[in-house]
Amino acid sequence: MVFAxxxxxxxDTPTRLRDSIWAAPFEESRGLYGWRFQATDSDCQSLVFDVFQDADGWHVHHTYD
Incomplete structure (x- = not known):
């Protein structure tokens, strides 16, 4: 994945995210779902990412140190 x-x-093992973490109610999000996972770059920095897919492709919703 390329980010920033x-x-x-x-x-690590990705965890599927359901509508409970998104700001919009499930009915409005039209089944929005995503994944949470840890990823590491070439400098050995690790972040946790929340990503979601919509009609335009995959997007990073939030990162955690």
Whole structure:
């Protein structure tokens, strides 16, 4: 994955996210879902990512240190 100009590699088991973490109610989000996973870059920095897919492709919703 490329994020913020750096390449990241998933380094743990992704967890599927359901509508409960998104701001919009499930009915409005039309089945919005995503994944949470840890990824590490070439400098060994790791972040946790929340990503979601919509009609335009995959998007990073939030990152955690």
């Amino acid at each position: 100009g750096r390449r990241w590699r998933v380094t």
